[in-house]
Amino acid sequence: MALYDRSRQNGTSEANSRVGSIARNLGNTHGVAKSILYFGMHNHTGIAVCDVGMAPAEGWQVMITLLLYLTCSLGTCHVTPLNVTPAAVAIATCESGDTVTFGSYALHARSATNDGGIWQFNDSTYMWLNGYDHAEQDTPRNQYDTFVYLWNDGHGWRHWASSKSCWQQWLYIDANDKAVMK
Numbered sequence: 001m002a003l004y005d006r007s008r009q010n011g012t013s014e015a016n017s018r019v020g021s022i023a024r025n026l027g028n029t030h031g032v033a034k035s036i037l038y039f040g041m042h043n044h045t046g047i048a049v050c051d052v053g054m055a056p057a058e059g060w061q062v063m064i065t066l067l068l069y070l071t072c073s074l075g076t077c078h079v080t081p082l083n084v085t086p087a088a089v090a091i092a093t094c095e096s097g098d099t100v101t102f103g104s105y106a107l108h109a110r111s112a113t114n115d116g117g118i119w120q121f122n123d124s125t126y127m128w129l130n131g132y133d134h135a136e137q138d139t140p141r142n143q144y145d146t147f148v149y150l151w152n153d154g155h156g157w158r159h160w161a162s163s164k165s166c167w168q169q170w171l172y173i174d175a176n177d178k179a180v181m182k
Helices: 013-025 086-095 123-130 140-154 157-167
Strands: 033-040 045-051 064-073 076-084 171-173 179-181
Touching: 064 086, 064 140, 076 086, 076 140, 086 140, 086 157, 086 179, 123 140, 140 157, 140 179, 157 171
Parallel strands: none
Antiparallel strands: 033 045, 064 076, 171 179
8 A cells, every 4th residue: 555645646636626525524523623624735735723622532632633645555545634633733833834833734844954754853763763764755644653652642752852942832841741732
């Protein structure tokens, strides 16, 4: 299975139509969060805004649909949502987004300091964890899984300490040295 099939990503009106349809039809997901999505298929940037109208049920964690991407297998593609935690959105906003608009990001961002992807993983760290570098060339799902591993439920915030002055607008470090949403 090839994720984010580059042979179909540009100029595919059917894919754009499906993305728009899914974005419009997203609503209340299990009573947890309502997401409004804006996604550009051609430049691979997007915004996800989470409007939490009610507290999540016991055992549920609020998730935000950060982006939609194509999953293709044997010439058939479908749109797949990438659901992430609010903390992941905050870090992405500061690492590859505009640093102000919660939920902004750049899927294929690359910095001059050998960092790449939505969460700006250093090439050596990505190589260590995944066996290859250049996170910006990896699937959104793999990038998020790597983020979750390093983030360690907020205890791994030091991996993104360089952007702390930005993400402190949404997160704070609690008494247990854990980054949590305000």
